Amino acid sequence: MKPKLIILDLDGTLYNLEDVHGANYALQVQFLQHQLEMSDSEAISMLEENGVYPIITDHSKSATELFARLGLDMNEWIHYREANFDVTKIDKSKAVPNSTIKEFAEICPLVLLSSNSYENILKILDYIEIDSKLFKAIYCSDNTLLNEPFNKERAIQIISHDFKVDYCNMLSIGDRYQTDVAPIEELGGNGIVINHPTQLPLVLDEL
Numbered sequence: 136m137k138p139k140l141i142i143l144d145l146d147g148t149l150y151n152l153e154d155v156h157g158a159n160y161a162l163q164v165q166f167l168q169h170q171l172e173m174s175d176s177e178a179i180s181m182l183e184e185n186g187v188y189p190i191i192t193d194h195s196k197s198a199t200e201l202f203a204r205l206g207l208d209m210n211e212w213i214h215y216r217e218a219n220f221d222v223t224k225i226d227k228s229k230a231v232p233n234s235t236i237k238e239f240a241e242i243c244p245l246v247l248l249s250s251n252s253y254e255n256i257l258k259i260l261d262y263i264e265i266d267s268k269l270f271k272a273i274y275c276s277d278n279t280l281l282n283e284p285f286n287k288e289r290a291i292q293i294i295s296h297d298f299k300v301d302y303c304n305m306l307s308i309g310d311r312y313q314t315d316v317a318p319i320e321e322l323g324g325n326g327i328v329i330n331h332p333t334q335l336p337l338v339l340d341e342l
Contacts, residue, residue, distance in 0.1 A: 136325060138243055138342070140300040142291070143236075143270075144309030145249040145256060150230040150263050150332055152191055152310065155221070160189050162219050163198040170207050186313065193328070197314050199250040199276050203284035213252045213277050220255055222262045230263035231332045238339055240269045244298060248290055248307070250314070253278040272297070288318035295322075308338060 146152050160182075167178040182188070186196030202212050239245050247270045249256055256275055260267045267273070274294060276285040283289060295302055302324035309315020309328065316326030327338055 136304075136306065138306035138325070139304040140244050140246065140294070140298050140306070141239055141242065142246050142248045142294065142305060142307040142319070143239070144307075144311075144315045145247060145251060145259065147191065147310035148231075148308065148315070148329065148332060148335065149236075149265065150225050150227075150259065154225045154229070156191055157189070158219075158221065158224060159198075159216075160187075162216055163187060166202070166207075166212055166215055170202075170211075171205075191311075193312050195311050195313065197250045197285075197287070199285055200287070200314075203276075203286065209276065209284065217252055217254050220258070222255075222258050225259065225262060227263055229332060231265070231335050233265050233269075235336050235339060236265050236269050239342075242342055244271045244300075245269060246271055246294055246298075247273045247275075248287065248294070249273075249275045250285055250287070252276055286318075287314060288321055291319050291322060291324070308335070 163182060164175065164178045167173060167181060168175060185201045186194060187198045187201060188195055203209060253273065253275050256273060257267060274290050295305065302319065302322040305319060305324045307315055307319040307324065307326040312328050316328055319326050329335055329338065
């Protein structure tokens with residue numbers, strides 16, 4: 136296909152998620168414990184029952200979307216993760232080069248869609264030396280979603296409306312099927328799953 140709009144995921148797609156996943160998972164467990172007054176084992180069980188695992192799998196789901204569904208205070212979650220996220224854990228040598236993102240942006244409008252927070256996204260892009268201006272827009276858990284609980288399928292609907300592009304002409308690229316591809320397929324769009332950021336240039340070659 137020749138897409139009219141490309142959606143890129145961030146975590147695990149533009150840099151190696153394994154670099155920070157362990158620390159992120161610990162934050163998710165701690166936040167759930169605090170919010171619902173759970174034991175460590177109870178929080179871990181709830182996360183796993185909802186597809187949030189201590190290791191990365193093809194079926195992993197978003198902790199942010201889970202917290203939103205549970206009705207937890209999303210502002211508290213955003214502030215908590217921003218205060219405790221260590222961007223220096225990312226191995227820059229394994230991240231996608233800026234030149235690759237620039238080539239994607241030359242194909243058609245390029246947007247970034249992530250369950251991460253806006254501040255963390257900008258922090259990560261700056262650290263791995265990707266120009267945020269290459270993206271026509273950034274949609275995330277605390278930005279551009281009409282104050283609704285974060286949900287990628289709903290976010291894709293908003294992107295389609297904002298850019299006036301039908302779902303069938305949109306392509307979503309990410310590292311997890313459940314969070315990055317399944318939502319757009321449900322709407323009639325297309326998606327590609329990559330296993331590692333080094334595969335993103337291969338997708339570019341195909342396009």
